[in-house]
Amino acid sequence: MHDVVIAGAGPVGLFLACELRLAGVSVLVLERAEDPGSPLKRLPFGMRGLSAPTLAALYHRGLLDEVAAPRGVEDGPAAAHWRQQPRRPAGHFAGIQFFHDDIDTAKWRYRLPSPAGTSVMVEMQHLETVLAARAEALGVEIRRGLGVQGLDQADDGVTVRAGGQAFHARWLVGCDGGRSTVRKAAGFDFAGTDPEFTGYSVEVAMADPDALRPGRHYTPTGMYTYARPGTIGMVEFDGGAFHRVQPITLDHVQAVLRRVSGVEVVVTALTQATTWTDRAFQATAYRKGRVLLAGDAAHVHSPLGGQGLNLGLGDAMNLGWKLAATIKGDAPVGLLDTYFDERHPVGAQVLDWSRAQVALMRPSPSSRALEAVIRDLIDTRDGATYFAERVWGVSLRYDLGDDHPLVGRGAPDFELVDGTRLGDLLRDGKGLLLDFDADRPLQPLAGRWGDRLAYVAGDAKDRLGLSAVLARPDGVVAWAGETAPDLESAAEAVSRWWGERGEA
Incomplete structure (x- = not known):
């Protein structure tokens, strides 16, 4: 029996498998297609844009250089006409472009320079190849030519039927696309709007x-x-x-x-x-018993704006460490429920973003009039900055119940005085307590969770006015201390995400 069976060996399933194995969980991936290659995964149709949260996730796991290495994607035929323009396009909304020189990055107070950047174009087949190689290197078992046909749940596990065989696991995650067999077989409700085009x-x-x-x-x-x-x-x-x-x-x-x-x-x-x-549907729950959904199995929408892949990889990054902690018995009460709490609103927002673009594309006088208004807005500095925040994912923030503006956002890539970066410190999939203030060491807080939470002390070249930062395994800031850190609030934050262990 495996700890987890994942249905689907696309980027979402493979990235989730990597996250689970990084935490020591046994994983079997079942994929319907015998051959992972497809013309639609190669140029020109296989071109995808990766957003800031996705690039940060790849960077934190040491995958960024390999994924972003082939730069020829940006010179493909689908991008050829953009090179004729005098200004560098930064993205679009329903085909209405915004440009790099209009974006006011100074408004993003908590972003620091990072190798991850904000957007990169990649080829889908290359991304899958990199993720499959990493998954196999970590010990993930990938079985191709075995699409899920059905499943049976019990209190302690799931039996998955695929290719005339039965596979047993403690948990099943459906990453098997918009027509997900797992979603249908498990009886998830899928609600949304029908297509217009x-x-x-x-x-x-x-x-x-x-x-x-x-x-x-x-x-x-x-x-x-x-x-x-x-x-x-x-x-x-x-x-x-x-x-x-x-x-x-x-x-x-x-x-x-x-x-x-x-x-x-x-x-x-x-x-x-x-x-x-432009069909836009979303599962009303991401978990039923021991079955979970991620990626297109949990939400479908038009490819307008290219946010579907990023949305799915964000699901995987959010779910991986939480499911692994649950399996290992380390999770505090309700940790796995926060997967839905945090990711469902993000999915709903992307679906609405897609619907809004469709509204501008309709062949009607009212849509053309609305398009003119959006063009005027997007051509302003504030407008371009807003659209960049949304398209690049810079504005992503989870509601973690803390008023500090950094909590719930991706951790800035702090560079310590010795040259070490925060991104380097998250490679092993542990949480991180980064302490900039040696006068009030927080090490005792991290000591009780040493196998799941790393403690690093050292000043940063730019600490953004902070004395300490607590980052979850997915790189999201769970707590941030100002110049005089509140040790009690730090302890509460650690306990919330890692559970109580020993005396407070």
Whole structure:
């Protein structure tokens, strides 16, 4: 019997498996596909943007350099038309760009320079390859060609049926995508809004590649994005009628492209094609008994803005250490419940962000009028900064019941005077009590949790006015002490996340 079975060997399942193994938990990953490779995971359609919290998570686990190494992604055909612009785009909202030179990073008081940065483009297949290699190096067992077919729960575990076999585990986590078998078999409620459009991502050859203007364009019937010679994304507001209902043919792609663009293009070859919609649904609970959900199994939305991958990896980072502590008997009461408490609101916010973009894309006079207003706002310094905070994930903060503005946010990458960075100190998946003030050492607080909480004393080059910081294993600040640290509040914070051990 394994401690945890994870359904799905995508980035979310693999990253969660790494987090669990880092804590010494036994993990089996079951994946339906026999071959992890797919053209849709490679350029141009496999390009994904990683946000600040995701980059910080990879950095904290020593994976950032390997994930971000191939820089050719930013030179792919899907990004080619951005290079023609005189200003550096920083992201977009429903196709409305904001630019780096408009963003006021001085407003982000608690961000320090870090190797993690705020955004990086990666290829999905490369990301999965890196995570699979790390998982296997940590001792995760990955079984491919075994999709989950059903499950049975008991008080002490779960039996998972896959490929005619039965697998037993203490816990099951569904990371098996938007059509999750685990979610359906366990009876989770999935609530949300139905699609308004069918989206297409296609690679084609055309008789005249110059017939379409490069870039993103709103039209009376939808929207399309074109990068020469033949990478096209387009949206037709048909209520999602064509998504996964029949094969995507050259004639169909040509007909939709003509309707959406208003140009009588001639498509001579169809190399790749896939569809998607703006369907936005979320599980009303992330746990039922010993079954949990993460990633697209817990929430689905349109790929607009590219936040789905980041949302799922954030689920994995949040859940991993909490589930491991629960399995090992180290978790304080209610720790696992905080997974839903913290991540469900984040998912709901991303779904609404997606819906808001759809509202701007509708082919109607009111949407075009609203688009003009948003363009004016996003072109201001405050507007660009706000959209950057949301798109890059800089504004992410969990409500941990503490008024300090740093608590609930990702820990700044403090650099100690000896050159050590906070990011280096989280590699082993333990919590961290960082004490800048040698006059009032906090080591006795950490000593009782030495196997789960590291204590490091030393001044920082920029301590941001703090004397001490307590970071959870996921890099989230659980407590921050000012110039005269309140030892009682620090003890309460440690106990909340690591439980009581011995006398207070």
